[in-house]
Amino acid sequence: MNAAPAGAAPSLSARARAIGADIAARHAEAVDRESRFPTEAFDALRRERLLGAMVPTELGGGGASLFEVAAACHALARGCASTGMIYAMHQIQVACLVNHGSNGWHRELMARMAAEQLLLGSATTEAETGGDIRNSVCAVEADQGTGEGRFTLAKNASVISYGDQSDVILVTARRNPDAPSSDQVLVVLTRDDYRLEKTTLWDAMGMRGTCSDGYRLEAAGVTDQILPLAYADLSAQTMLPVTHILWSSTWLGIAADAVSRARAFVRSEARRKPGTTPACAVRLAEATAKLQQMKTVILTAIRQYELACGSPELLTTLSFATAMGTLKVTTSELVREVVEAAIRTCGLAGYRNDTPYSLGRHLRDAHSAALMIGNDRIMSHIATQLLVQRDGSGPFE
Numbered sequence: 001m002n003a004a005p006a007g008a009a010p011s012l013s014a015r016a017r018a019i020g021a022d023i024a025a026r027h028a029e030a031v032d033r034e035s036r037f038p039t040e041a042f043d044a045l046r047r048e049r050l051l052g053a054m055v056p057t058e059l060g061g062g063g064a065s066l067f068e069v070a071a072a073c074h075a076l077a078r079g080c081a082s083t084g085m086i087y088a089m090h091q092i093q094v095a096c097l098v099n100h101g102s103n104g105w106h107r108e109l110m111a112r113m114a115a116e117q118l119l120l121g122s123a124t125t126e127a128e129t130g131g132d133i134r135n136s137v138c139a140v141e142a143d144q145g146t147g148e149g150r151f152t153l154a155k156n157a158s159v160i161s162y163g164d165q166s167d168v169i170l171v172t173a174r175r176n177p178d179a180p181s182s183d184q185v186l187v188v189l190t191r192d193d194y195r196l197e198k199t200t201l202w203d204a205m206g207m208r209g210t211c212s213d214g215y216r217l218e219a220a221g222v223t224d225q226i227l228p229l230a231y232a233d234l235s236a237q238t239m240l241p242v243t244h245i246l247w248s249s250t251w252l253g254i255a256a257d258a259v260s261r262a263r264a265f266v267r268s269e270a271r272r273k274p275g276t277t278p279a280c281a282v283r284l285a286e287a288t289a290k291l292q293q294m295k296t297v298i299l300t301a302i303r304q305y306e307l308a309c310g311s312p313e314l315l316t317t318l319s320f321a322t323a324m325g326t327l328k329v330t331t332s333e334l335v336r337e338v339v340e341a342a343i344r345t346c347g348l349a350g351y352r353n354d355t356p357y358s359l360g361r362h363l364r365d366a367h368s369a370a371l372m373i374g375n376d377r378i379m380s381h382i383a384t385q386l387l388v389q390r391d392g393s394g395p396f397e
């Protein structure tokens with residue numbers, strides 16, 4: 001990224017880099033150890049007005065592109081993976097509202113998101129259906145008691161990251177109690193609309209700062225809060241591609257920090273034996289090559305998304321869905337491989353928890369990537385799609 005001209009406000013990614021390198025990195029160990037929300041980093045993101053980055057400028061937001069937000073997720077995750085992932089999950093929900101929230105209620109909320117720097121969470125996973133987020137037991141029920149246009153819903157949400165800190169939660173639910181499990185809508189709920197009762201506590205191997213507790217969610221609202229597009233289409237056009245791009249960018253940040261530590265280790269070894277290339281530099285080269293591979297597939301996916309953006313036909317092709325699924329599977333495997341190569345580079349200094357080259361947290365955080373919508377689930381979905389997909393006729397196909 002180019003530096004901002006003298007006198008111009010720093011870019012979104014420059015501000016995210018500063019927060020990631022200074023505040024998020026400084027508190028990352030404590031966030032991980034205590035499995036607590038990264039409060040300091042989010043206070044700073046609010047001060048810099050970065051929670052409203054993707055809200056359109058006419059509604060008071062920053063009007064940032066997906067590329068800029070991806071760069072911000074990467075910069076934050078370099079300092080603290082949980083901070084980067086929370087920022088990514090928040091922006092995925094913002095993108096759904098920006099792309100599909102067309103009525104007055106949604107626009108008013110977007111203006112509030114920018115003005116009040118609201119934090120958005122997500123409740124797609126259900127205790128009954130697990131990672132199969134394209135099916136819901138939870139249903140929107142017309143509320144006969146309180147008058148026309150009102151609804152209630154209840155969900156056994158087995159994972160809602162930063163549920164306690166969220167100001168708004170986007171919830172998947174069946175369109176009505178008689179609808180099939182796959183006929184879902186996305187419902188936008190503000191804190192005043194719902195009540196959360198905690199059912200499980202998040203004590204996980206990694207991504208400990210996401211505070212991904214389980215809840216029973218009960219809500220009531222007006223039907224204007226329901227995004228009009230069917231969730232299947234909304235997911236294909238926005239939620240799925242944006243999720244995979246921003247998650248991948250976050251994992252790239254974890255991998256980049258691991259490579260930085262490995263490079264610093266190799267340099268310190270080289271200083272001890274001037275004139276020789278340390279043997280472990282070969283592993284650093286391997287980690288760097290895989291990091292570069294991650295970067296390339298993410299940039300390609302962003303370009304593919306930008307080219308298809310605004311065209312529901314292109315966004316819903318099987319080849320686009322396959323490209324986005326493949327992105328997630330590829331980067332989620334590569335992040336672990338990069339961190340492992342960085343550990344091999346540093347040897348004991350990377351394996352120990354008390355050196356400047358420690359990589360245990362990176363490895364634990366990286367292991368969440370393959371599980372956040374299981375890679376095998378995605379691959380079996382892609383395998384089914386391949387049965388009906390025709391060869392493409394566009395460039396590079």
Ligand SMILES: Cc1cc2nc3c(=O)[nH]c(=O)nc-3n(C[C@H](O)[C@H](O)[C@H](O)COP(=O)(O)OP(=O)(O)OC[C@H]3O[C@@H](n4cnc5c(N)ncnc54)[C@H](O)[C@@H]3O)c2cc1C
Nearest residue numbers: 122123124125130131159161207371372373374376377380
């Ligand atoms: C850090 C983190 C934060 C999260 N935050 C949220 C959040 O804010 N909101 C939210 O709703 N959810 C959240 N989730 C949950 C996430 O979106 C997935 O729903 C969850 O990770 C899937 O959990 P699972 O592995 O138990 O379920 P499943 O997907 O049911 O998988 C169980 C196992 O079965 C395998 N499997 C499943 N289907 C197939 C198949 N067809 N073929 C072969 N194998 C298959 C999987 O690979 C896996 O090994 C979060 C998860 C993580 C790790």
